[in-house]
Amino acid sequence: MPSPIRALPDELISQIAAGEVVERPASVVRELLDNALDASATQIVIRLLSGGIRLIHVEDDGCGIPRDQLALALQRHATSKIGNLHDLEAVGTLGFRGEALAAMASVSELTLASRTAADEHAWSLQARTGELRPFARAVGTSVEVRELFFSTPARRKFLKSEATEYAHCMDVVRRHALSHPEVGFAVWHDGQCTAQWRAHSGPEAFKARASDVLGSEFIEGSLSVQVQQAGLSLQGLIGVPDQARSRADQQFMYVNGRFVRDKVIQHAVRAAYEDVLHGQRQPVFVLHLGLDPLGVDVNVHPTKIEVRFRDGRLVHHFVQSTLKAALAAPRSATPDAPQASLGLSSPEPRPALQASGFASGMPARQSTLGLRADPQWQAFRPEPLTFNDVQAAPKWAATTPHTGAQVQPVVTGNAMGASVNATERSTEPAHDDMPLGHAVAQLHGVYILAENAQGLVVVDMHAAHERILYEQLKQQLDAQPLETQPLLVPLSFAATPEEIATAETHAETLSQLGLDLSPLSASRMAIRSVPARLAQADGVALARSVLAELAEHEASTVLERHRNELLATLACHSAVRANRQLSLMEMNALLRQMEATERSDQCNHGRPTWRAVSLKELDQLFLRGR
Template sequence: MPIRRLSEDMVNRIAAGEVVERPASVVKELVENAIDAGATRIDVVTAGGGSTLIRVSDDGGGMGPDELALAVERHCTSKLDGGLDDIRSLGFRGEALAAIGAAARLSVTSRKRGTDSAFEISVEGGRVGDVKPAALSTGTRIEVRDLFFATPARLKFLKSERAESAAITDVVKRQAMAHPGIRFALNGSDRSSLDYPAATGGDAQLTRLGQIMGADFRSNSIAIDAGRQDTTLKGFAGVPTYSRANSLAQFLFVNGRPVRDKLLLGALRGAYADLMKRDRYPVAALFIDVDPSQVDVNVHPTKADVRFRDAGMVRGLIVGAIREAFARSGLRSSTTATGATIAAFRPERAAQSWAAPWRPTGGTSGNAALAPGFAEEVQAAFRDADRPSADIRHTEPEPLTMARPLGAARAQLHENYIVAQTGDGLVIVDQHAAHERLVYERLKRGLADHGIARQILLIPEIVDLASDDADRIVDRAAELAEFGLVVERFGPGAVAIHETPSMLGAMDAAGLVRDLAEEIAEWDKAVSLRDRLDRVASTMACHGSVRSGRRLKPEEMDALLREMEATPNASECNHGRPTYIELKLADIERLFGRR
């Protein structure tokens, strides 16, 4: 077929398809223009999921009649003074209004600040009308009606009205997060209204995040403030025990621009690598400010992807800043864990939990008794009240110890849970989870400082494995040796263990090797050496920690609490589970109806 030049109308429609993917992308472009215009208030109204109507109004600088005529032409912009190497605005290509006008019925009404007249221009399916006088206060109002009427094939690919409305809501929320000083309002017949008042003061950013992400985020997040070279990172990261089942609560911004960049998402995941369960996702809002010459935002028409000149530095900044913030913050348990504990004791839940044990078990007709297992424990506890029961170990607190964050150990329940009394409540500690974190952090410190001390086995322990598992262990022998676990091949389907980490003491070395073989089988080739070593340390810590079912002496329980207070990230084990739950006295009193 011969090569021919496309018509101007066809060129515009193809270009529109790159910029205007769905109603949400229209809202994004128009809101970005309003922010660039210096608006302090932005109102968005939609109908039909945005396909019927999108109206964006702002109180920004506005445009005069000559600028209006240029604004709806392709590649006309006021934002590219410094060239593509110095982009300091959200919009810069000058494509948005022209692209929208090629696919919909567009009207732009604007009044330039300092003037007493407003003007309007209309574009319908690419046909530009004349500039006419209009009525409007300072700012700009843009209406988009019948989106994709000029390209009806696009309508078939739109999702439901509800889904499109949700996508628009997400766009507005992300822009509102990045610009807390601007008031955002979102209304329409296809949605419930949203209104985010402008936030001011030193905590404006956190105030806005609380408006959007909820009050729980404010009480379960840690401030991030770090920098390297010409790059700064600020924002808030949720504590590891405050997590989600998906990544929808991760908000990332570069120079005020919302992005969904794989590098940044991967760095965020890496920062939580040994603090969170693998099927959970962190909650965070992070804002990166970098010299425009060090980042390329002109990668894709949607501007959701960016490219950093020094990607490794940016990744290291995110991972290091978050981990340092967690280490600096000390013990931080999620308030949602406390809330879940209290909820479990609510009357309706308690009635369900207590109903089952109460049933007739014989004896006098009409009398009811506790189920045998529960009854025996309770009766034994009261009968032997003058001495510790088999499942409860009591200690007496010292006043000074109770003032510590985790208080003084009072008892051990079911040989796994330590109950400690604080000055204003109580703390319940999972001894295995807590000690697992402590051992893990010791292993990492030992590796970083002076290496892991080893203990030589008098008789090597032979572990039979599947041949491929044995191969994996032998292939990683050098990495395992760094943690004090020395192995070598012993035939086609076995390995011999010669040395183990001394800090783990007596342990099931064969079980550790089998678990490591399973872990290694799941490793991706892209996993870095540092991450691999951390995973080895995590598995070793699990095998070397205090096991559930071990009775602890009072001094051992208190020693565990004190070490938790001095250890970074001790609020959660290396599998992401909480190591303790705190109940304030006020919470306990509410359970008993005292408040």
């Protein structure tokens, strides 16, 4: 016999609802900070005891709550922030559900104290007893949450150690602090001040706060982004690939001022970094996306951490293309861009580097000396590329360096469409228009040592050449489809209905990737051709992974990724190998090409291609004062 249906008591309803909103002390901190910021606070003080488990106290100097509305503030579904559906659709405040205080009150000992500018003194309301008392405090609000989950012990057991809970609370504070540099924040934990960030103003406020929260190294190793387009805006700081971390713990994304974790944006960021990031490394960034509130639904999840975009494709494209463009410029040729320093000391402000002459396309100057094959040089010449008849390998033209004659190795077909020639004059003082400087030596057949105006540059020659080739291949193949190899005996494999549907929907994309898939029955598919370069690869695994990606992501992204993977493999096999002796001319030619090639700071696998050691760093190594 089933139990009879009955209405649940109010308190239990609140506790069930609280489960969605309040998971741990950090959730309480998040809700209280949301409220303080919505009340236009300029100073917020957070006090925690035992990682917030025993006490969370948040005090602000915002607008306050009038005495007669204190009780209402604690009621479920009571809010001052929206009044109708229209308000909900265009919500501009962080809160709007009117349930946070009620949820917290149902699982803790909560006291709300507040004073508006019109009040003579503050009033304090104890949630459990309803006791209202005069209270002493300036205009603003303080909320005290004691003994979280004291009434729901099962929940309390899920809490982690105090240190872990404290760390989660700090994460929340950092998120809010980063998006509100104009607000001062102070955090106290077990009686000790653990963070104090004063309010900033002016155009540099955002950077100043990012420096407070993430450290000055973050600012030095990041690029500024500020783009407005088609009703969307994106601004913030993105770390250069070198700054990437093994954990995704420094990724701060805000949509209209709200911290979010959104799949569309995460994928767009990942795609933008894909070509320059090593393995599973995670980029660091603080980015603010702005758009018409009507274009985004924030009422998707009780904690408001997820959002839904009306036009997700537009947002994806905007974020990806903006970040990709910011990351493409080689830092060696970008004035004021963070340099690939060895980090022996904090880098000095650098003199502006002149990038002219590289990207603008200097005319190629052919060597006037007769070209004679030099055996040593022959040895260095990259293996010829045969892919799709593209002659992508640089045609290094040089005479024998042993004669001491002035020769110019000419590198043609670089990624920017510019031919760069390098004059060998290693004795000439390095100057700023050659940011990677003059080659002075080759080290162990692996590295090029160069001298530039700031000090020493070390280049991984294989890694650098690999990137240059890769970028050339990408450019040259932009207009052409990949070469395919028909299979004499088609491969057949068991396919799910979803895979078959995806193959049908994206037949054109698949053929652009060099894959020809057709259904054999309701549960099997045949692979009739594969990309020529991957004829030896496991065709079934390739088809499955491409189908899985197409089902999840936009066709254009998948297309680009797989094409790029092929090209990267190709470039890696064609780039100069270690232990090839290079002449100074060849080394200089490589340096000049790096300066003119997009993304040349990283090899195709995301590893750095060069590092700089400034004179100051060298001086420090030798304890030499200047």
